[in-house]
Structures are given as structure tokens and as C-alpha cells.
Amino acid sequence: MATLALLLVTAIWGWTFVPVKEAMGEVGPFWFLALRFSLAFLCTVPLLRRPLPWREALLLGLFLFGGYFFQTWGLRYTTAQKSGLITGLSVVLVPVVAMFLGERVSVRMWLGVLLAGLGVVALAVGGTGDLGGTAFGDALTVICAFSFAVYIALLARYAGATSISSLLPLQLLVVAALSFFGGAIFGEVTWSFSGQVWMALGITGVLASAVAYYVLAWAESRAGATKTAVILAMEPVFAAFFGWILLGEKLTSIQILGALLVLAGIFVVRTVDLRKRSPDNS
Numbered sequence: 001m002a003t004l005a006l007l008l009v010t011a012i013w014g015w016t017f018v019p020v021k022e023a024m025g026e027v028g029p030f031w032f033l034a035l036r037f038s039l040a041f042l043c044t045v046p047l048l049r050r051p052l053p054w055r056e057a058l059l060l061g062l063f064l065f066g067g068y069f070f071q072t073w074g075l076r077y078t079t080a081q082k083s084g085l086i087t088g089l090s091v092v093l094v095p096v097v098a099m100f101l102g103e104r105v106s107v108r109m110w111l112g113v114l115l116a117g118l119g120v121v122a123l124a125v126g127g128t129g130d131l132g133g134t135a136f137g138d139a140l141t142v143i144c145a146f147s148f149a150v151y152i153a154l155l156a157r158y159a160g161a162t163s164i165s166s167l168l169p170l171q172l173l174v175v176a177a178l179s180f181f182g183g184a185i186f187g188e189v190t191w192s193f194s195g196q197v198w199m200a201l202g203i204t205g206v207l208a209s210a211v212a213y214y215v216l217a218w219a220e221s222r223a224g225a226t227k228t229a230v231i232l233a234m235e236p237v238f239a240a241f242f243g244w245i246l247l248g249e250k251l252t253s254i255q256i257l258g259a260l261l262v263l264a265g266i267f268v269v270r271t272v273d274l275r276k277r278s279p280d281n282s
Contacts, residue, residue, distance in 0.1 A: 002218075002219040003219075005215050005218070005219040006215075006216070006219045007234065008215070009212045009215055009216055009219070010234045010235045010238055011234075011238050012207050012208050012211075012212055013208055013212065013235045013238070013239075014084055014234075014235050014238020014240075014241065015203075015238065016200075016203060016204050016207075016208045017075065017080035017081075017083050017084045017239045017242065017243065018080050018242050018243060018246045019196075019199065019203055019204070020072060020075055020080075020200055020204060021075045021079075021080045021083070022196060022200065023196065023197045023200040023201075024072065024076045026193060026194060026196075026197050027188070027190070027193060028183060028186060028188030029069060029073040029076070029188075030179050030180075030182035030183035030185075030186060030188050031179070031183035031188035031189055031190065032072060032197075032200075032201070033065070033068055033069060033072060033175065033176075033179035034176055034179035034180040034182075034183050035201050035205070036201055036204045036205045036209060037172050037173075037175040037176035037179060037205070037209060038176040038180075038205075039201065039202070039205030039206060039210070040172045040176075040205045040206070040209035040210040040213075041172040041173045041176055043205070043206060043209075043211075044168055044169035044172060044210050044213075044214070045169055047165040047166065047168055047169050047214075048165075048166055048169050049165055049166045050166075051166075052166055052170060053158075053166055053167055053170065054170065056158045056167060057166075057170030057173075057174060058174055059154060060151060060155060060158070060167065060171050060174075061170070061171040061172075061173070061174025061175050061178070062174065062178070063148070063150045063151040063154065064148075064151050064171055064174075064175050065174065065175040065178045065179065066143070066144070066147035067090070067144050067147035067148035067151060069144075069179070069182075070140045070141065070143045070147060071083060071087060071140075071141060071144040073140050074137045074138070074139075074140035074141040074144060075137070076137065077136050077137025077140070078137030078138050078140075078141060080242070080243040081240040081243035081244065081251060082137075082138060082141070082255070083137075083141050083239065084235060084238070084239020084240060084243070085119075085239065085240060085258070085259050085262050086120055086141040086142060086144075086145060086262075087141060087144060087145050087148065087235070087239075088116075088145075088235060088239075088262055088263070088266060089116050089117075089119075089120055089262060090145040090146070090147075090148035090149040090152065091149075091266045092109075092112045092113050092115075092116040092265045092266055092268075093113070093116075093145060093146055093149035094149045094152050094153050095109040095110075095113065096113060096149070097149050097150050097153040098153050101153060108268060109268075111265075111268055112264075112265040112266070112267075112268035113265065115261050115264045115265035116261065116262050116264075116265030116266065117265070118258075118261050119257075119258040119259065119260070119261030119262035119263075119264070119265060120138075120142060120262065121258070122254050122255060122257055122258025122261060168214070172209065172210075240259060
């Protein structure tokens with residue numbers, strides 16, 4: 001059940017690249033995130049427990065905000081497929097961030113980082129026509145991946161000493177507050193949306209934020225961190241699939257190679273972690 005739940009989460013996250021990209025034609029990224037995470041926070045308020053870990057939530061919320069903001073902004077200039085695939089780079093950036101936090105990183109993990117990095121380059125420069133000329137959007141999405149990597153590394157550090165149930169709604173509140181501030185500064189505040197935007201807000205706020213993160217916490221407690229990370233590596237695959245099915249987006253042969261390199265890097269890193277944590281590993 002935990003495995004199926006995690007696959008459902010990755011499918012939801014992969015699918016949401018499409019409605020978010022479509023919504024970016026009508027609404028600014030700050031304001032979209034403000035409404036999305038306000039809705040998610042309201043859905044998770046019942047999870048709050050005292051004492052409230054504000055310090056950890058503020059730091060985690062800052063990087064979570066950075067990940068979603070740069071991802072949402074990047075979707076204005078790149079495709080849903082490429083955004084999902086490049087965002088998947090965050091999984092292999094985690095060991096790099098962890099190294100700076102004092103953890104040891106093996107040679108094989110560096111191999112995974114190299115493979116994924118080459119894959120991102122192929123995705124960014126291998127397009128033609130509508131898929132080409134999106135270097136700005138791709139660069140924003142790389143920053144998004146780095147922000148998510150820092151978030152994941154910090155979350156692993158705080159999870160053992162802090163209540164996850166309280167951290168979740170507080171993080172969402174921080175993201176919503178920062179987004180409201182940005183929306184007001186850049187004049188994005190508006191309530192004149194099409195039904196398509198409201199649907200995207202409902203999908204991302206309830207399903208992809210509140211429900212998905214709750215299910216993720218439940219499933220990880222049963223499947224374990226390593227197995228969870230391996231399954232979550234399917235998110236860019238789902239993003240490419242839904243971009244093809246729903247938007248008709250296509251990847252060139254070079255970009256397909258890049259996608260495979262990103263996935264290869266992800267699985268190399270996670271396989272190393274799996275072997276390291278195996279009870280039979282001596």
C-alpha cells in the first residue's frame with residue numbers, strides 16, 4: 001500500500017506540471033503560489049501540535065518556496081516535460097548538499113551527479129522549434145532543483161528531532177506568506193481567473209500539496225526513506241508522459257538521451273543509498 005501510495009503521489013506531481021504551465025498564461029507565479037499554499041495550509045491546520053517548531057519551519061519554508069517559485073516561473077519559458085525532468089535533478093543534488101552539511105559522499109554518488117548534470121545539459125540545448133530557445137526557463141528550473149535539494153537535506157536533519165505533523169502546515173504557511181508578499185510587490189494580485197486557473201489551484205493546493213505531502217509522510221514511515229526516494233524518482237517520467245499526452249510536447253533524440261541520463265543519475269545515487277542501508281550489507 002505504501003508503494004502504491006508513493007506512485008500515486010509521483011503521478012499527481014508529474015501531472016500538475018501541465019495545469020500549472022497552462023495557468024501561467026493568466027496569473028503571475030507569486031500570486032498562483034500564494035493561493036495554492038494558502039489552500040494547502042488551511043487543509044493541514046488540524047495537524048498542528050505544540051510546541052510549534054517555527055525556526056525549522058521558517059528555514060524549510062524558505063527553500064520550499066524557492067523550489068516552487070523558480071519551478072512555476074520557469075514553466076512560463078520551458079515545457080512541462082523539461083521542467084519535470086530537470087526538477088528530478090534535485091534527487092541527485094541532495095548528496096552534494098549533504099556533503100556541505102558534513103556527510104560523506106561516495107565516488108559512485110558523484111557518478112550519479114555527473115550523469116544527471118550531463119542529462120540536464122542535453123535537455124537544455126537539444127531542442128528544436130518550440131522546445132529550443134528556452135535556456136532562461138531551464139536555468140530557473142535548475143535553481144528550483146537546487147532549492148528542493150537543500151530542502152530535502154535539511155528536512156532529513158530536522159525530522160528526527162521535530163514533529164513532522166507540525167512542520168508541514170507551518171512550512172506551507174511560510175511559502176504562502178512569502179508568495180503573498182511577492183505578489184503584492186510585483187502587482188500580481190487579481191481574482192479575475194478562468195475556470196482553468198481555479199481548477200489548477202484546486203489540484204495543486206489540495207492534491208499536490210496538502211494531500212500529497214500527508215500521504216508522503218505516511219508512506220515513508222512504512223516504506224523507508226531509501227525506497228521512498230527511488231519511487232519519487234518516477235516524477236520526471238510522469239511529467240514527460242503527461243506533457244506528451246495532454247500538451248502534445250515532444251522531445252528530440254538528444255533530449256530523450258538527456259532524460260535517460262537524468263534518470264540514470266537518479267537511480268545510481270539511490271542504488272548506492274539502498275546498498276548502504278541494506279541490513280545484509282557488511
